[in-house]
Amino acid sequence: MNTTVSEGIRKTVLVDFPPEQAFDLFTRRIAKWWPVHSHSYGGDEVTNVVFELEVGGRVYEVTDKGEQDWGRVLELEPPNRFLLEWLIGEACGTAVEVTFAPEGPGSRVVLEHRGFGASDPRDRYSSGWEFVLGRFASESRKA
Amino acid sequence: MSANGVALDALGDPTRRQIFDALRRGPRSVGELAGGLPVSRPAVSQHLRVLKEAGLVVDRKDGTRRVYRVDPGGLSEIRDYFDSFWNEALDRFAEEARKEQE
Numbered sequence: 001m002n003t004t005v006s007e008g009i010r011k012t013v014l015v016d017f018p019p020e021q022a023f024d025l026f027t028r029r030i031a032k033w034w035p036v037h038s039h040s041y042g043g044d045e046v047t048n049v050v051f052e053l054e055v056g057g058r059v060y061e062v063t064d065k066g067e068q069d070w071g072r073v074l075e076l077e078p079p080n081r082f083l084l085e086w087l088i089g090e091a092c093g094t095a096v097e098v099t100f101a102p103e104g105p106g107s108r109v110v111l112e113h114r115g116f117g118a119s120d121p122r123d124r125y126s127s128g129w130e131f132v133l134g135r136f137a138s139e140s141r142k143a
Numbered sequence: 144m145s146a147n148g149v150a151l152d153a154l155g156d157p158t159r160r161q162i163f164d165a166l167r168r169g170p171r172s173v174g175e176l177a178g179g180l181p182v183s184r185p186a187v188s189q190h191l192r193v194l195k196e197a198g199l200v201v202d203r204k205d206g207t208r209r210v211y212r213v214d215p216g217g218l219s220e221i222r223d224y225f226d227s228f229w230n231e232a233l234d235r236f237a238e239e240a241r242k243e244q245e
Contacts, residue, residue, distance in 0.1 A: 009226050013233045015240040025240060033239035039232055093167065109236075111229055116222040 008114035019100035019107045023079035026098060026109070027051040036061065041068045059084060071096065086113065153197035158182055159190045163213070166200055170212035 015022050036046040042063040051059050059071040071084035081099040094115035101108045154160050177184040191211055194200045199217035202209050
């Protein structure tokens with residue numbers, strides 16, 4: 001495995017309610033909390049943020065002018081985790097994975113944003129293979 | 144997304160983002176880039192100049208052509224940008240979660 005592609009970002013947040021509710025707030029109700037003012041293409045013109053809860057689903061912002069994609073759902077295992085292909089220009093082709101695990105009466109939410117620094121096409125292949133192999137490993141654990 | 148630093152300002156233009164995305168897939172000459180985009184060769188050169196000044200791409204002479212590729216240093220700036228991007232986004236998520244809990 002190539003290590004140059006793994007210098008990703010990892011963030012942890014603890015919330016006071018169970019994974020089911022944390023997952024729902026993060027995805028289906030993303031428009032309730034996402035800071036569109038600073039974290040969108042349209043800024044204050046954004047009227048909605050949509051997270052389509054299906055594999056292949058889109059994550060996008062809505063303005064009066066139309067829709068702008070942010071990501072595509074690659075894997076979805078509610079309420080435990082999802083994996084997105086992140087489509088925002090400067091980080092196009094990177095991956096965002098968020099996991100939700102029970103912790104005491106609440107949950108631990110861990111976000112990882114990976115795939116930076118893959119300017120060499122060989123790195124992009126190996127990062128692709130890391131995803132494929134990671135998926136294979138998670139499937140085989142389930143079996 | 145809102146610009147933070149020169150590199151992200153340079154990527155504020157959709158055509159420049161397309162050029163940068165093409166270069167992330169591998170090194171290209173000006174001619175190759177212009178062939179895949181609905182803009183003229185001089186316009187591509189102008190966009191490349193902005194990307195180069197922002198530290199996002201580097202160029203190298205290869206015979207008579209000039210070949211451009213992504214500068215890994217520019218990517219690390221983008222990584223840093225998303226580091227604070229997620230801090231702010233997750234703060235808002237945690238804040239909303241706290242509100243709902245009350």
